[in-house]
Amino acid sequence: MEKKFQAIYDVLAKEIQTEKIRAGQLLPSENELTERFATSRETVRKALQLLSQNGYIQKLQGKGSIVLEQDKLPLPVSGLTSFKELARSMSQKVETSVIELSSKEAHGCNQQVLQCEEGTPIWELQRMRKLDGEAVIYDKDLLLKKLAPGLTKEIAADSIYDYLEQELGLSISYARKEVVVEEADAKDKEILDMGSYQQLVVVRSAVYLEDTTLFQYTESKHRPDKFRFVDFARRTK
Amino acid sequence: MEKKFQAIYDVLAKEIQTEKIRAGQLLPSENELTERFATSRETVRKALQLLSQNGYIQKLQGKGSIVLEQDKLPLPVSGLTSFKELARSMSQKVETSVIELSSKEAHGCNQQVLQCEEGTPIWELQRMRKLDGEAVIYDKDLLLKKLAPGLTKEIAADSIYDYLEQELGLSISYARKEVVVEEADAKDKEILDMGSYQQLVVVRSAVYLEDTTLFQYTESKHRPDKFRFVDFARRTK
DNA sequence: TTGCATAACTTGTATATACAAGTTATGATA
DNA sequence: TATCATAACTTGTATATACAAGTTATGCAA
Numbered sequence: 001m002e003k004k005f006q007a008i009y010d011v012l013a014k015e016i017q018t019e020k021i022r023a024g025q026l027l028p029s030e031n032e033l034t035e036r037f038a039t040s041r042e043t044v045r046k047a048l049q050l051l052s053q054n055g056y057i058q059k060l061q062g063k064g065s066i067v068l069e070q071d072k073l074p075l076p077v078s079g080l081t082s083f084k085e086l087a088r089s090m091s092q093k094v095e096t097s098v099i100e101l102s103s104k105e106a107h108g109c110n111q112q113v114l115q116c117e118e119g120t121p122i123w124e125l126q127r128m129r130k131l132d133g134e135a136v137i138y139d140k141d142l143l144l145k146k147l148a149p150g151l152t153k154e155i156a157a158d159s160i161y162d163y164l165e166q167e168l169g170l171s172i173s174y175a176r177k178e179v180v181v182e183e184a185d186a187k188d189k190e191i192l193d194m195g196s197y198q199q200l201v202v203v204r205s206a207v208y209l210e211d212t213t214l215f216q217y218t219e220s221k222h223r224p225d226k227f228r229f230v231d232f233a234r235r236t237k
Numbered sequence: 238m239e240k241k242f243q244a245i246y247d248v249l250a251k252e253i254q255t256e257k258i259r260a261g262q263l264l265p266s267e268n269e270l271t272e273r274f275a276t277s278r279e280t281v282r283k284a285l286q287l288l289s290q291n292g293y294i295q296k297l298q299g300k301g302s303i304v305l306e307q308d309k310l311p312l313p314v315s316g317l318t319s320f321k322e323l324a325r326s327m328s329q330k331v332e333t334s335v336i337e338l339s340s341k342e343a344h345g346c347n348q349q350v351l352q353c354e355e356g357t358p359i360w361e362l363q364r365m366r367k368l369d370g371e372a373v374i375y376d377k378d379l380l381l382k383k384l385a386p387g388l389t390k391e392i393a394a395d396s397i398y399d400y401l402e403q404e405l406g407l408s409i410s411y412a413r414k415e416v417v418v419e420e421a422d423a424k425d426k427e428i429l430d431m432g433s434y435q436q437l438v439v440v441r442s443a444v445y446l447e448d449t450t451l452f453q454y455t456e457s458k459h460r461p462d463k464f465r466f467v468d469f470a471r472r473t474k
Numbered sequence: 475t476t477g478c479a480t481a482a483c484t485t486g487t488a489t490a491t492a493c494a495a496g497t498t499a500t501g502a503t504a
Numbered sequence: 505t506a507t508c509a510t511a512a513c514t515t516g517t518a519t520a521t522a523c524a525a526g527t528t529a530t531g532c533a534a
Contacts, residue, residue, distance in 0.1 A: 177469075178465065210297065234411045278520090299527035
C-alpha cells in the first residue's frame with residue numbers, strides 16, 4: 001500500500017501550486033474529496049491537515065477549506081531545506097566549493113556539540129558558497145562518520161542531504177536551529193567577500209535522524225545583505 | 238465537551254516540562270495512555286501528534302514515543318510568540334514605551350501591506366522596548382481599527398495579543414514572517430541605543446485571523462547583538 | 475552457547491459511524 | 505417586505521475495528 005493520505009496531499013498541493021485552484025477559493029468539501037479519491041473522510045482529513053500545516057489552506061468550521069495566498073517569496077519556508085534545494089528555487093548562479101573535508105576523532109568542543117564519545121570518528125567539512133560570483137556563505141559541518149562513511153568532496157560539493165536520503169536511505173527527521181548575528185573573525189574575512197561588512201548572520205543547527213540520534217551539527221555564516229529567512233507559522237496555543 | 242485530545246496534550250506536555258518524564262525515556266504506550274485517560278487510541282494519537290509537532294517527543298514505529306531533550310534556550314521557539322510572553326521567559330528587566338498610537342486612514346503603502354481598501358480606518362502604532370535599560374527593539378504596527386476599536390496606549394504598552402485574544406475573543410491563527418538585516422536609518426538611530434552598530438535585524442510579519450483576514454502588519458527592528466531566533470522544525474517532505 | 479523463528483509487543487494506516495458545532499440558504503410567517 | 509426558525513450543508517471530535525509494519529524478547533533447536 002502506498003499511503004493514500006500522502007498521495008491525496010500531493011495531488012491537492014500540486015493543484016494549488018499550479019493555481020488550478022486559486023487563492024481565496026474553497027477546496028471541494030471533505031465529503032466530495034472522499035468520493036473523488038474513493039476513500040474515507042478521515043483519510044481526506046489527514047491530507048487536509050498536512051496542507052494546513054504547510055500553509056496551503058486554512059480550514060474553517062462550517063465553511064470549508066480556503067486556499068491561501070502562496071508565498072511568492074521563493075525561499076526557505078522554515079523547515080529543513082538544504083542549500084541545494086534553496087539554490088534551485090532562486091534563479092541565481094550558485095557555486096559551492098569544498099574548503100576542507102577531513103576525517104577526525106571527536107574531542108572537546110566537537111565532541112560536545114555532537115554529543116558523542118571522545119574519539120568517535122567524525123567528518124569535519126567546510127564549504128564556501130558563491131551567489132552571482134560573490135562568496136557570501138561559509139558553512140562548517142560536523143557529522144558522524146559512522147552514518148556517512150563514503151562521503152567525498154564531490155558529494156559535499158553537491159548536496160549532502162540528497163546523498164544521505166537517497167543514497168544511504170537515512171531519514172532526516174527534525175532539527176533545532178538558532179539564528180544570531182555575530183562579528184566576523186579573521187577566518188571569515190579570509191573566506192568570504194565581506195566588503196565593508198563586519199558582521200555575519202550565523203545559523204547554527206543540530207540535525208537529528210528518526211531514531212533521535214544527533215547526526216549533524218552545522219554552522220552557517222551568511223553575509224547580512226544576502227541573508228533572508230521566510231517562515232509560515234501557526235499559533236498552536 | 239472539552240476537547241479530550243487537547244486535555245491529554247496539556248497533561249503530557251506538563252509532565253515533560255516538569256521532567257516528571259525525562260528526556261530519553263519512553264512515554265507509556267498508546268494503549269496504556271488510552272486506558273489511563275479512559276478514551277480511544279485515536280484520541281491519544283491526536284494528542285501525541287501535537288506533542289511531536291511541538292518538539293516534545295519523537296515517535297518511533299514499533300518502539301514508542303521518546304521524550305526529546307528540552308530546549309533550555311528560553312526563547313521564541315518559532316511560532317507566534319508575543320513580546321510579552323517572550324519577555325516573561327527571559328528574566329531580564331523589560332520595559333515597553335509607546336512612541337505613537339494614532340488613528341489613520343489607509344493609503345498607498347499602508348493600504349498595500351494590509352491589503353485593504355483606500356481609506357480604511359487603521360491604527361498606526363510605534364513602540365520601543367528596553368532590555369536591561371537599553372533601547373534595543375523598535376516595533377511598528379499597522380492594524381485594522383475595525384477589529385480592535387478600543388485600543389489605547391495602556392493596552393499597547395502591555396500586550397496587544399492578550400487584549401485581542403482575551404478581551405476581544407479574536408483568534409489569531411497564523412502568520413508569515415520574513416527576517417532580514419538592513420541598514421539603520423536616521424529614525425532608528427534616534428529611537429534606539431545603537432552604539433556603534435549600523436545595521437538592524439528586521440522581522441516583518443503579517444498576522445492573520447482564523448477567517449484568513451489579514452489583521453496586523455508588524456515591522457520589528459532589533460539591535461543585532463540582542464537578536465536571537467530559535468526554531469524547532471520537522472522535515473515534512 | 476549460539477542462532478533463528480516466532481510471539482508479543484509497539485506505532486502506522488484505513489475505514490465506518492455518530493454526533494457536536496458552525497455557516498448558509500430556504501422558506502414560512504408576521 | 506422583513507424576520508426568523510429551520511433544514512441542509514460544512515468541519516470538528518470521539519469512538520471502534522482491522523490490519524500493516526517495525527521492534528524486542530522469548531524460547532526452541534542446532
